Amino acid sequence: MKHITHNGLHLLLPALVLFTFLFGQIAEAADFAVIVNAGNDYQAAETEMKTTVKRLFLKEAGSWPNNIDAEPIDRAQGSAEQQAFMSQVLNLDAAALARHWMAVKQKTGQTAPREVSAGSIVLKLIGSKKGAFAVVDTASLGGLPGNARILFQFSAP
Amino acid sequence: MKHPYTKAQLSSGALSLLITGVILTQPVLAEDTNRILELERKLERSLQAVERLTQRVQELETVDNTHNSAASAAKNQASDDLTRKLAEHEERLAGVENTVFEIDDKVGSRTIVSAFDAMELTLGGFLDTSYTVADGEDGTSASFNRQWLGLLIGVKLNESWSAFLGQAFVRKSEVEYDDPGRRRDPTFDRQSESRLMLAWANYHYSDELNIRVGRFVTPHGIINIEHFPAVLLSPEQPLFLRTPLFEQDIIFSNFTDGAQFHGQTSFGFGNTGKFQYTAYVGNNELSSTKHIYGTRLAYTFGESGFTLGGNFSKGERRNEPAAPGTPNNLGQNYTVLGVDALYDKGSFLVKSEYYKTMEDNGARNREAYYIQPAWRITPQWTAFYRYDFLDDGNNFGDVEEHVAGLNYLPYTNIRLRAFYTRRLFESGGGFGSADANIYQLSGTFSF
Numbered sequence: 001m002k003h004i005t006h007n008g009l010h011l012l013l014p015a016l017v018l019f020t021f022l023f024g025q026i027a028e029a030a031d032f033a034v035i036v037n038a039g040n041d042y043q044a045a046e047t048e049m050k051t052t053v054k055r056l057f058l059k060e061a062g063s064w065p066n067n068i069d070a071e072p073i074d075r076a077q078g079s080a081e082q083q084a085f086m087s088q089v090l091n092l093d094a095a096a097l098a099r100h101w102m103a104v105k106q107k108t109g110q111t112a113p114r115e116v117s118a119g120s121i122v123l124k125l126i127g128s129k130k131g132a133f134a135v136v137d138t139a140s141l142g143g144l145p146g147n148a149r150i151l152f153q154f155s156a157p
Numbered sequence: 158m159k160h161p162y163t164k165a166q167l168s169s170g171a172l173s174l175l176i177t178g179v180i181l182t183q184p185v186l187a188e189d190t191n192r193i194l195e196l197e198r199k200l201e202r203s204l205q206a207v208e209r210l211t212q213r214v215q216e217l218e219t220v221d222n223t224h225n226s227a228a229s230a231a232k233n234q235a236s237d238d239l240t241r242k243l244a245e246h247e248e249r250l251a252g253v254e255n256t257v258f259e260i261d262d263k264v265g266s267r268t269i270v271s272a273f274d275a276m277e278l279t280l281g282g283f284l285d286t287s288y289t290v291a292d293g294e295d296g297t298s299a300s301f302n303r304q305w306l307g308l309l310i311g312v313k314l315n316e317s318w319s320a321f322l323g324q325a326f327v328r329k330s331e332v333e334y335d336d337p338g339r340r341r342d343p344t345f346d347r348q349s350e351s352r353l354m355l356a357w358a359n360y361h362y363s364d365e366l367n368i369r370v371g372r373f374v375t376p377h378g379i380i381n382i383e384h385f386p387a388v389l390l391s392p393e394q395p396l397f398l399r400t401p402l403f404e405q406d407i408i409f410s411n412f413t414d415g416a417q418f419h420g421q422t423s424f425g426f427g428n429t430g431k432f433q434y435t436a437y438v439g440n441n442e443l444s445s446t447k448h449i450y451g452t453r454l455a456y457t458f459g460e461s462g463f464t465l466g467g468n469f470s471k472g473e474r475r476n477e478p479a480a481p482g483t484p485n486n487l488g489q490n491y492t493v494l495g496v497d498a499l500y501d502k503g504s505f506l507v508k509s510e511y512y513k514t515m516e517d518n519g520a521r522n523r524e525a526y527y528i529q530p531a532w533r534i535t536p537q538w539t540a541f542y543r544y545d546f547l548d549d550g551n552n553f554g555d556v557e558e559h560v561a562g563l564n565y566l567p568y569t570n571i572r573l574r575a576f577y578t579r580r581l582f583e584s585g586g587g588f589g590s591a592d593a594n595i596y597q598l599s600g601t602f603s604f
Contacts, residue, residue, distance in 0.1 A: 044428065051429040051460065060431075061364045061421065069316060091460070095536030098569035099388065102603060106385045108359075109311020109321040111279055118252040120245045142241070 031138040032084045033153045035123075037130045038146065042066050049152050053133065054090050058100055059110050064131060073125055073134035076117035084156035085135040123148060277313035282306065285386040287599035291332045291343035294591045300345035302330040303392070303599070307354065307385060317362070320371075323355035323385075331399070332595060338588030339553065343595075354412070365420040375413045376435040376453050377468045378497045378510045384411075387603040390531055390539060390564055391576055396547035396556060397512065397525035406441055407549050408512045408525050409470050409493050410449065415439015426459030433457075447473040451493070462502025468495035468512070489518040506531040506539075514550075521550040539564040541576075554585025570603040 034053055036042070042064045044052070055061040056070040063069055075082040086092055092100070101112045116122050119140055126132045127147035138153065272278035285305040291298050310322040330345035357371030374384050386392035393399060397408045417437035424430055438450040451470025457463070470493045495512035511526040525548070531541035545558040562576020578595040582588075 048423075048428045051423075055431070062361055063364050065423075067363060093536065095533075095566070095569070102569065103383060103388045105281055105311075105603075106283075106309065106387055107382065109279060109281075109309060109319070111311070116252065117255065118245075118248040120249055121252055 031153060031155050032081060032088075032135055033138050033141070033150045034085075034089065034133055034135050035126055035144065035148050036133045036151045037126055038149045039130050040064060040066070040068055040133075042068070042151070046152050050089050050154075053151070056133070057085075057090065057113060059104055059108075059113075068131040071125075071129045071132040072113040073122060073132055074113040074115045075122075075135060076115055079117065080156075081135045081137055084154070088154045088156050089135070272312065275312045275314050276316075277311070279311040280309070281311075281604055282308040283385065283387045283601055283603040285392055285599065285601045287392065287597055289332065289345070289595060289597045291345075292594045292596075293334065293343040294341040294593070295336060296342045296344075298332075298344045300330060300347075302332075302345050302347070304328045305386070309355075314358075318358060318360055320358045321355055323353075325350075325352045325354045327352065332593070334593075338582075338586065338591070340582035340588065340591040340593070343593055363420070365422050367419050368416070369419065370416045372412060372414045373417065373437075375410055375451070375470075376417065376419070376437060377409055377451065377470065377493075377495065378453075378466070378512075379499050379508045380510070381411060386599075386601045387570075387572060390529070390541045391543065391560060391562060391574065392599050392601065393560070393578070393597070395510070395525070395527045395529075395543070396545050396558060397549075406474065407547070408495075408514060408523060409451070410441040410472075412442055413437060413439040413449065415449075425456075426461075429459040431457040441472055441474075449473070455497075462500055464499040464501075466497040466499075468497065469493065474516075489516050489520050491516045504533045506533065506541075516550060521548075521552075523550040524548045537566050539566075552586045553588065554583035554590070556583070557581040572601045572603075574599045574601075 034049075042052070043049075044065070052061075052065060056064065057072040057074075059072075061070070075085065086094065086097060090097065104110050104112075116125065116134070119136060122134045122136060123145055126134060127145055133151065144150065270278075270280075283306075285303060285307070286301070287303040289300055289302045304327070306326040308322075308324045308326075312320040312322075314320060328347060328349045330347040332343050333346050334340050334342055335344050336342040353372060355372055355374065357369050357373045360368045362368070374382055376382060380389065380394055381398055383389060384394075398411060400407065400411060415438050417435055417439075419433070419435040421431055421433040424432060433455045434452065436450075436452040438448060441447060441449050449470060449472025451468070451472075453466055453468045455464055455466035458465075472491060474489050474491060492515045493512055494515075495510060497510040498507070499509075500507040507528070507530045509526070509528040512524065514523040516522055525546065527543055527545040529541060529543040531539055533539045540563055541561070543558070543560040545560065546555065547557075548555045558581070559579045560576055562574055565573045567573070575598050576596075578597070580593045580595060582591045582593075584590040
């Protein structure tokens with residue numbers, strides 16, 4: 001009996017550590033969403049939507065696939081939304097993003113999207129511009145206004 | 158004083174009194190009992206009334222509590238709403254304040270520059286400078302050989318039209334060689350020039366179709382399109398693009414004055430693959446009458462980081478005598494075919510281009526290629542190597558270069574570099590082979 005208990009502890013401890021780690025990871029994951037104007041009916045498979053949003057945000061493309069002119073909105077540098085968007089949608093780190101904007105500036109004279117820190121202003125801009133899009137923290141959304149909709153959601157650690 | 162009554166007399170008197178008292182008090186006791194009973198009934202009624210009142214009070218208290226709870230909940234809700242709205246307004250106010258501070262920092266009390274007639278106007282540019290030591294077979298030379306100020310102006314005229322202007326102010330000297338074979342005795346020969354690099358207007362009909370007119374970077378390959386030093390690992394472009402003060406077309410002209418169609422569309426790889434095209438017609442760098450035309454097609458394989466491009470152009474070389482030692486290309490027609498490959502993902506960046514020309518009038522065909530792998534060690538540090546080959550069609554032999562260097566970006570808009578180049582001149586034209594070792598420190602500062 002003592003032998004079994006000893007073995008059980010050997011199994012239990014790593015299991016507990018693993019559980020704690022996994023649970024911790026799940027508990028720390030936050031949810032974000034890319035939202036667009038309700039009048040923008042673009043919809044596709046999630047991978048395609050992410051690529052489209054990435055290209056529009058990076059100004060590699062200028063229009064949504066439904067020909068609506070895109071108006072990307074960036075979030076405050078260093079904010080949870082901006083970090084999550086950069087890592088999960090753009091798949092770039094800060095240095096790569098800076099390199100990208102430097103290249104864009106020299107190729108076409110375009111600049112990075114405007115940064116907006118206040119969520120309420122983001123919602124107003126999304127609601128007033130048909131091609132606008134931005135990332136928001138779903139927890140801080142409250143009720144999404146009728147003139148905006150979620151394009152897709154994603155989680156970030 | 159002696160008592161006048163005996164004990165017997167006293168005892169009989171007391172007994173009489175007791176009996177009389179009992180007899181006299183009988184009606185009084187009966188009356189009290191009635192009153193007690195009456196009082197008990199009244200008490201019972203009072204208790205019942207108290208109980209009813211207690212119940213009523215409890216009922217009222219319950220109702221009151223319910224009212225209070227509802228009122229309290231409503232009050233809390235209102236308070237929460239108010240707090241949320243306050244937080245929103247504070248957030249918005251903070252955003253507005255930040256914007257005001259940023260504008261104030263940038264503008265201060267100065268007059269804001271505004272475009273005469275444009276939706277947006279952005280101004281930027283870069284300063285590029287270098288110090289180079291060239292060690293040849295017959296001598297060594299060193300120079301602060303490049304000071305290049307580039308001004309870039311982006312203009313958004315309206316939702317469909319934009320323009321982009323680039324003006325260069327350059328004091329520059331390439332590594333040149335004084336010896337007759339141009340390979341043994343390096344030196345620097347400074348020249349200054351102010352030159353319009355870019356001046357184009359773009360009409361955006363859709364992502365699939367744009368029309369650009371004016372002066373633009375010839376849309377071939379990878380590095381010529383990137384072109385400016387702020388984004389290049391080495392400001393010394395590959396051999397086939399390295400022309401003195403923009404004035405040569407070894408393989409193709411670096412810049413073109415003309416018009417182009419360009420666009421892109423998505424297909425393949427779950428619709429994440431990207432196809433890009435450019436087709437142009439124009440005049441080459443030095444000739445205002447000779448026309449060139451060409452196209453570039455490229456495909457990016459989804460999110461793999463891999464892009465493959467194909468290039469074609471056709472035209473006529475400049476119709477004036479070339480400088481001594483450079484290709485003599487008096488009015489000859491040429492065709493260029495080329496492929497380029499780019500891998501850019503995570504820590505690794507690989508660029509490679511290959512071109513082959515077909516020259517007429519009996520001139521030698523030309524060939525050029527390079528491969529440039531790079532490793533982003535950290536966000537600040539990047540190491541790179543480039544193998545570069547050029548056969549520019551002359552009779553002086555081919556040239557090879559091995560370049561190894563480091564880039565350091567202390568800030569995203571400052572790029573500092575150190576690199577070493579080993580240049581190998583193949584024998585030709587009656588001259589033997591030679592080597593040169595070139596060391597360069599450079600910095601590019603963008604704004």
